[in-house]
Amino acid sequence: MWEYVCDSINSIEVNTLGSIYKLLLSMVLGAVIGYERKRKGQTAGVRTFSLIAMGATLAMILSIYVPQEYMGLKNGDPGRIAAQVVTGIGFLGAGAIIQMKGSVRGLTTAAGIWMVAALGMAVGVGMYILATVATLLILFILVHLERIERRLSVGSESRIIRASVGCIITDISPYRQSLREHHVNLTNYYLEFDYQAGATRLSMVVLAKEPVDYISLFEDIRNIYPTTSITVSNQL
Numbered sequence: 001m002w003e004y005v006c007d008s009i010n011s012i013e014v015n016t017l018g019s020i021y022k023l024l025l026s027m028v029l030g031a032v033i034g035y036e037r038k039r040k041g042q043t044a045g046v047r048t049f050s051l052i053a054m055g056a057t058l059a060m061i062l063s064i065y066v067p068q069e070y071m072g073l074k075n076g077d078p079g080r081i082a083a084q085v086v087t088g089i090g091f092l093g094a095g096a097i098i099q100m101k102g103s104v105r106g107l108t109t110a111a112g113i114w115m116v117a118a119l120g121m122a123v124g125v126g127m128y129i130l131a132t133v134a135t136l137l138i139l140f141i142l143v144h145l146e147r148i149e150r151r152l153s154v155g156s157e158s159r160i161i162r163a164s165v166g167c168i169i170t171d172i173s174p175y176r177q178s179l180r181e182h183h184v185n186l187t188n189y190y191l192e193f194d195y196q197a198g199a200t201r202l203s204m205v206v207l208a209k210e211p212v213d214y215i216s217l218f219e220d221i222r223n224i225y226p227t228t229s230i231t232v233s234n235q236l
Helices: 002-010 016-039 046-071 079-096 107-124 128-152 173-181 214-222
Strands: 098-100 103-105 157-165 184-194 199-208 227-234
Touching: 002 016, 016 046, 016 107, 016 128, 046 079, 046 107, 079 107, 107 128, 173 184, 173 199, 173 214, 214 227
Parallel strands: none
Antiparallel strands: 098 103, 157 199, 157 227, 184 199
């Protein structure tokens, strides 16, 4: 019985038992990566990544099954259906990227979606060890490389500071000075004027090389112009 199961799982031809095993394995591997993304507060989580991995696996199974059953093993192109996964997954990746007033979030998640699709295709062709190793490498990149990246950059952090100001801003030099006093560098900024309301929405892309006391910084920024709200968020 065990020998039959192993033969079915490792068979190069599509069979029911082997296909079920591939779908289950891709679901688990996708869920592991999705859990890490959900833990970081991303919208795409366990369910999304599991479905992407399973969908890519199923597409790969169908790519092998169609020429195997209908055109013979030596005819047809087994990669024709699977090739569309690479194209189609780009739409999901684009949906994971959020653009908000000069800041971009979700690039890592979008790259993860593309990688999970490739992982599912690897499972679909029976490359179980490679898919498992790829999953471990993805987790290493998402978890440990982030820590290494922070250490190498000596604590540098890219942030977006947004402020709603009750007047039309004509000079941002006071903001530059205030940020500089808190050891924060202004790398870029975006202004949105509402002349009817006499208000300005300011988005500042900043880079901090050391821990910043944002409470004190916000207090200084608030005193520059009449400010109704200030927020800070990660750039990526």
